[in-house]
Amino acid sequence: MRWTPDPRARGALLAACFALAFFGPELFSQSTVRTLFMTVVMGLVALGLNLMMGYAGQLALGHVFFYGAAAYLAGILAVDGTTNLFALLLAGVAVALLAALLTGIPALRMSRWALVITSFFLVELMPSLVDLWPEKTGGLAGLVGIPRLSLGGALDTADLYRVAVVLLFLWLLFQRALVYSAYGRIFAVLRQDEVQLQSLGVSPYRLKLTAYLISAVPAALAGVLVATLDGLVTYEAFGFDTVILVLAAVILGGQRTLYGPLLGALILVYAQQETLSLQNYTMLGYGAFLVLAAILLPRGVIGTIAERLPRWRTPYLIAAARADRDAVALGPEQPAGLTVERASKRFGGNQALAEVALAARPGEITALIGPNGSGKTTMLNAISGFVRLDTGDVRLGSHQLAGSSAAKVARCGVGRTFQTPSVPGGLTVREAVSVSAFADRGTGLVSTILRLPKWRAEERTIAARAAEVLDELGLGDVAHEPAVDLPLGRKRLLEIARAVLTRPALLLLDEPASGLSPDETERLGLLLRRLAAEGTTVLLVEHNMDLVLGNADTVFVLASGRMIASGPPETVSRDPQVLAVYLGESVPDDQVVA
Amino acid sequence: MSMLVTALAIGSVYALVALAYNVIYLTTNMFNFAQGGVIAVASLIAYSALSEWGIGLLPTLLLCAVAGLLITGVQYYVTVLPVVARARDGEIWLVSTVGAFVMIEAGAQLIWGAEPMGAQIPWLDDLVWLGDGSVKVGAFVAVGAALAATVGLDLWYGLTRLGKIFRATAADEDAAEVRGIDTRRVAVASFAIAGVLAGIAGLIVLPLTFARADLGSLLVIKAFVAMAIGGFGSIRGALIGGWAIGLVETYGARWAGVEYESILVFALLLVVLLVLPRGIFGPPEGRQV
Numbered sequence: 020m021r022w023t024p025d026p027r028a029r030g031a032l033l034a035a036c037f038a039l040a041f042f043g044p045e046l047f048s049q050s051t052v053r054t055l056f057m058t059v060v061m062g063l064v065a066l067g068l069n070l071m072m073g074y075a076g077q078l079a080l081g082h083v084f085f086y087g088a089a090a091y092l093a094g095i096l097a098v099d100g101t102t103n104l105f106a107l108l109l110a111g112v113a114v115a116l117l118a119a120l121l122t123g124i125p126a127l128r129m130s131r132w133a134l135v136i137t138s139f140f141l142v143e144l145m146p147s148l149v150d151l152w153p154e155k156t157g158g159l160a161g162l163v164g165i166p167r168l169s170l171g172g173a174l175d176t177a178d179l180y181r182v183a184v185v186l187l188f189l190w191l192l193f194q195r196a197l198v199y200s201a202y203g204r205i206f207a208v209l210r211q212d213e214v215q216l217q218s219l220g221v222s223p224y225r226l227k228l229t230a231y232l233i234s235a236v237p238a239a240l241a242g243v244l245v246a247t248l249d250g251l252v253t254y255e256a257f258g259f260d261t262v263i264l265v266l267a268a269v270i271l272g273g274q275r276t277l278y279g280p281l282l283g284a285l286i287l288v289y290a291q292q293e294t295l296s297l298q299n300y301t302m303l304g305y306g307a308f309l310v311l312a313a314i315l316l317p318r319g320v321i322g323t324i325a326e327r328l329p330r331w332r333t334p335y336l337i338a339a340a341r342a343d344r345d346a347v348a349l350g351p352e353q354p355a356g357l358t359v360e361r362a363s364k365r366f367g368g369n370q371a372l373a374e375v376a377l378a379a380r381p382g383e384i385t386a387l388i389g390p391n392g393s394g395k396t397t398m399l400n401a402i403s404g405f406v407r408l409d410t411g412d413v414r415l416g417s418h419q420l421a422g423s424s425a426a427k428v429a430r431c432g433v434g435r436t437f438q439t440p441s442v443p444g445g446l447t448v449r450e451a452v453s454v455s456a457f458a459d460r461g462t463g464l465v466s467t468i469l470r471l472p473k474w475r476a477e478e479r480t481i482a483a484r485a486a487e488v489l490d491e492l493g494l495g496d497v498a499h500e501p502a503v504d505l506p507l508g509r510k511r512l513l514e515i516a517r518a519v520l521t522r523p524a525l526l527l528l529d530e531p532a533s534g535l536s537p538d539e540t541e542r543l544g545l546l547l548r549r550l551a552a553e554g555t556t557v558l559l560v561e562h563n564m565d566l567v568l569g570n571a572d573t574v575f576v577l578a579s580g581r582m583i584a585s586g587p588p589e590t591v592s593r594d595p596q597v598l599a600v601y602l603g604e605s606v607p608d609d610q611v612v613a
Numbered sequence: 614m615s616m617l618v619t620a621l622a623i624g625s626v627y628a629l630v631a632l633a634y635n636v637i638y639l640t641t642n643m644f645n646f647a648q649g650g651v652i653a654v655a656s657l658i659a660y661s662a663l664s665e666w667g668i669g670l671l672p673t674l675l676l677c678a679v680a681g682l683l684i685t686g687v688q689y690y691v692t693v694l695p696v697v698a699r700a701r702d703g704e705i706w707l708v709s710t711v712g713a714f715v716m717i718e719a720g721a722q723l724i725w726g727a728e729p730m731g732a733q734i735p736w737l738d739d740l741v742w743l744g745d746g747s748v749k750v751g752a753f754v755a756v757g758a759a760l761a762a763t764v765g766l767d768l769w770y771g772l773t774r775l776g777k778i779f780r781a782t783a784a785d786e787d788a789a790e791v792r793g794i795d796t797r798r799v800a801v802a803s804f805a806i807a808g809v810l811a812g813i814a815g816l817i818v819l820p821l822t823f824a825r826a827d828l829g830s831l832l833v834i835k836a837f838v839a840m841a842i843g844g845f846g847s848i849r850g851a852l853i854g855g856w857a858i859g860l861v862e863t864y865g866a867r868w869a870g871v872e873y874e875s876i877l878v879f880a881l882l883l884v885v886l887l888v889l890p891r892g893i894f895g896p897p898e899g900r901q902v
Contacts, residue, residue: 078704125887130895132644132845133886136837140879143834147875259830263711270708302719309712314695317705 044177065280073274076210087257089242115239161253207443220429220458273319339482350553354381355416362411389577404428434523451502615746622752624859625759630836631851649829650717655815660824681812729823751820844892
């Protein structure tokens with residue numbers, strides 16, 4: 020029998036852990052409290068790394084540098100006479116944010132491994148940077164004589180420890196609120212597919228930078244705390260070994276789990292302190308421990324437990340109240356037509372598009388057909404900003420789209436799907452559909468973190484809309500299943516649902532029916548008609564002629580980058596040129612594409 | 614002239630380490646962190662063989678190559694294969710190979726101690742007068758070895774059937790598997806080649822630095838930077854990247870001061886990656902949509 024504990028038990032367990040930690044000085048020996056203090060410090064750094072590496076999926080390892088930079092700044096300021104805790108925390112966070120901004124701006128544009136290496140090198144630079152201002156930093160010998168911090172009065176070690184526990188608690192609240200919101204959902208897309216992210220109107224680079232800046236904050240808090248523990252700061256505390264410890268803490272505890280990095284930090288800090296007397300064997304055992312942990316617990320301790328306790332899963336999107344479900348509209352608030360004029364694009368020697376013109380009106384389904392390689396997908400990519408036209412004009416209502424980035428085009432009201440559906444891991448179908456609401460969400464970071472009524476109202480609207488769209492596409496029964504477990508055809512429907520959710524003025528669909536059952540194709544046709552009826556401009560690239568001929572109001576036919584025919588489906592399907600392209604040269608007059 | 618040779622020799626050491634990493638990265642998309650530890654152990658073995666046992670240069674070379682092969686082989690089967698077999702995603706191998714690195718380094722420290730040791734090396738320690746200063750024969754050997762390894766590997770990957778199989782595995786492991794390529798054997802062979810390279814690099818490093826247990830930690834970051842500059846997975850890129858670092862370090866330390874050495878290398882890395890995000894010889898940007 021499977022043990023299914025009450026979700027409230029988790030809250031009680033966490034409360035007990037915090038009470039135990041908070042009253043540590045009364046309950047435990049001095050050395051245990053020290054271990055706990057270092058756990059909090061390393062845990063904060065690991066929480067930052069987990070936000071970047073686990074949730075945002077970016078292997079940036081600069082957090083130990085931010086930790087060190089904040090520690091040095093706090094130490095220097097304290098030696099100069101500023102010992103107020105709040106002032107030092109603010110200064111530490113400020114310097115960490117500055118460092119994250121300066122190093123993140125170039126590095127986050129780079130490829131995955133280049134990011135790893137530049138951020139890793141940052142840590143290697145610490146001794147060189149410290150040595151540049153030896154009179155302030157104490158140079159390679161270390162900064163000594165840092166006075167105790169004050170908050171009203173001077174803080175003793177037990178006070179400092181309590182401050183650390185409270186800061187950790189606050190940061191966990193912050194991170195929890197951040198992760199289980201639109202941010203956590205969009206992070207799932209960022210880790211999975213940056214192209215998809217852009218089609219949802221989000222710049223991957225800006226999202227990464229945001230995540231990097233936020234993730235620098237706990238590292239900075241940790242730095243300020245550690246600077247005053249022994250009144251001593253040395254560069255060796257912020258080196259390769261610490262990077263390994265923090266990285267291992269995240270993976271051992273569980274990437275993408277809220278408390279995993281903290282548990283990992285506790286285990287590793289404890290293991291290090293306990294085996295300190297064994298000298299060389301310490302490192303040998305530590306290495307063996309890392310190897311074993313990676314082999315036996317690839318998902319980490321908390322990750323492995325969470326897998327077995329699905330009832331303890333925290334949803335990334337709140338439940339929609341039934342009553343909310345009536346007023347959901349799928350069509351755009353402001354319908355707009357698409358006009359493409361004289362669009363040309365050349366890839367090397369291949370003229371993918373030559374002087375192509377196309378128009379799609381609101382309230383109609385427009386189909387774009389043509390043989391493979393005729394330029395249909397290039398056309399969609401040009402409209403949605405993934406391909407820059409050599410010449411030509413693309414307009415949606417009053418918006419000029421040509422020349423804009425894919426994310427900007429999406430924010431102008433263009434939704435699209437891709438030939439190969441990609442579905443973010445870790446989310447349910449309902450949550451995966453709701454990711455597209457990120458770009459035009461009306462609530463900022465503050466309302467999200469503080470869970471203001473405004474945030475709650477918006478999340479409920481999103482949840483209601485997601486439920487409506489899912490029902491409309493026949494996915495309502497799997498709304499709470501993991502999205503990655505869907506079969507291909509239903510993943511495609513999920514992508515369509517995701518695009519529709521934001522009520523785009525223009526919906527671009529790239530072969531939506533391939534992989535769909537006849538039943539699902541029929542449902543898709545109904546949905547497209549409903550969208551058109553509500554004012555959406557639908558542009559459909561499709562090989563399934565039943566879907567095209569049965570639903571399209573206008574059909575455009577591309578062949579070798581040229582538009583060879585356009586008009587109502589019954590006219591186009593009898594056009595001799597179209598028949599020649601589809602069926603070969605000699606076509607009897609009565610042959611109809613079907 | 615002597616300074617240039619020294620700079621290129623140091624750069625060649627980085628290049629050799631980067632090559633060892635690249636050979637594995639090319640077919641498995643992994644960085645086998647432990648490779649740095651293997652080089653350190655090989656250099657310590659070379660030190661013992663030359664200074665304590667006195668077995669001569671060629672037997673030492675052979676010994677180092679075999680040691681590199683064996684350690685890397687064991688490390689692959691114990692710390693990489695079980696992890697990759699269970700979870701390919703999530704970069705869990707990062708932790709297990711770092712763990713292996715820590716273990717190898719700690720083991721080396723238990724056997725040889727933590728102090729850097731200078732070896733007496735026949736022939737490689739001989740000095741050559743270049744007009745403005747003298748340079749060890751070992752410096753020329755380092756440059757020659759890096760060049761030979763680069764040209765050899767580049768030709769092998771480019772021209773031989775087996776080399777093409779390796780590259781096919783690198784491009785798309787699943788597709789290669791479907792085509793009947795045993796990708797696990799390719800991975801094993803890549804670790805073996807990298808192990809031999811790391812073993813040889815251990816000896817070649819010796820005249821230019823000290824034998825020390827933590828040599829790997831010192832080399833690994835420079836090797837990664839060399840890879841990033843040259844382009845990950847590019848054989849000739851590793852050489853160019855290594856040399857670029859050697860030149861910037863040596864001349865930069867002379868002109869700006871030795872405390873700016875690392876900062877200048879970092880600046881070099883940033884400049885190259887901002888201009889060429891995929892490194893000098895990196896693969897071109899693929900089709901996105």
